Amino acid sequence: xxxxxSQQIVIDTLEFARQGRSIEGKLPVAELTRVLDKLTESSGFxxxxxxxRFTSRGRVQLLLRLDGVLSVCxxxxxxxxxxxxxxxxxxxxxxxxxxxxxxEVEDDSIDFLPMQEKLDVAWLIEDEILLCLPFAPYxxxxxxxxxxxxxxxxxxxxxxKNLKGRAG
Numbered sequence: 001x002x003x004x005x006s007q008q009i010v011i012d013t014l015e016f017a018r019q020g021r022s023i024e025g026k027l028p029v030a031e032l033t034r035v036l037d038k039l040t041e042s043s044g045f046x047x048x049x050x051x052x053r054f055t056s057r058g059r060v061q062l063l064l065r066l067d068g069v070l071s072v073c074x075x076x077x078x079x080x081x082x083x084x085x086x087x088x089x090x091x092x093x094x095x096x097x098x099x100x101x102x103x104e105v106e107d108d109s110i111d112f113l114p115m116q117e118k119l120d121v122a123w124l125i126e127d128e129i130l131l132c133l134p135f136a137p138y139x140x141x142x143x144x145x146x147x148x149x150x151x152x153x154x155x156x157x158x159x160x161k162n163l164k165g166r167a168g
Contacts, residue, residue, distance in 0.1 A: 009121045013093065016052035017060045024049040027125060029070065034126045038133055040080035041071045048125055055092065060115070062091040066125060072133060077142040087128050 011023055026045040029035075036042055046068035055061050066087040071080035093115040094100065100112065 010118050011050070011052070011121060012117060013052055013060045013062070013115075013119050014117055017054045020051075020053055022049060022051035022063075023121065027122060029068075031122065032126050032129065035070070035129050035133070038073065039071055040073045040078075044068065044070075046070075046085060046125070046129075048121070050121055050124075059098075060093040062093070062119075062124075064089045064091060064124065064128060066128060070129070070133075072137045074139050074142060075136045076138050076144060079139070079142065081137050081139055083133070083137065085129060085132065087132060089128060091124075 009023065009025075015021075016023075024047070026047055029039070029044045029046060030042040032042075032046075046066055048067075049063075049065040051063040053061050053063070064087065066085050068085050070083045070085055072083045073079075074081050090110045092110050092112050094112050095115045104110070104112070
């Protein structure tokens with residue numbers, strides 16, 4: 001059931017896994033508060049789908065899919081760059097006392113996170129977006145922003161230049 005998120009959505013991961021349930025909807029970009037300072041605009045939505053299941057070892061596993069477009073800020077011209085968000089991740093929850101095997105540590109297809117019975121889905125989505133955003137995005141071709149020419153009139157050097165002209 002797609003629905004708009006206007007507040008945090010918290011799911012009971014154990015209950016969801018037991019029932020093989022999933023949750024999906026659209027998350028307004030404007031509500032991604034930890035991501036907003038990296039964006040040039042806050043309009044639009046990201047679609048999300050989170051499914052819970054148990055692994056053979058009895059751990060809760062989340063299948064997370066995100067889809068949408070964010071407008072990140074070009075570090076050269078400061079204009080927006082359309083950044084497609086297409087995330088499909090497997091996240092496995094582990095307890096503090098559980099030791100990961102060497103194979104699990106080396107398995108790049110799964111990310112591990114601390115076991116949370118009550119999971120804030122929006123927080124998880126923000127974490128995943130922050131991990132995938134480019135550190136210093138640039139357009140392929142763009143120029144530095146043009147500085148207004150009349151700014152020189154207010155510079156201290158222009159005042160000196162005028163004084164020097166009067167002295168002669």
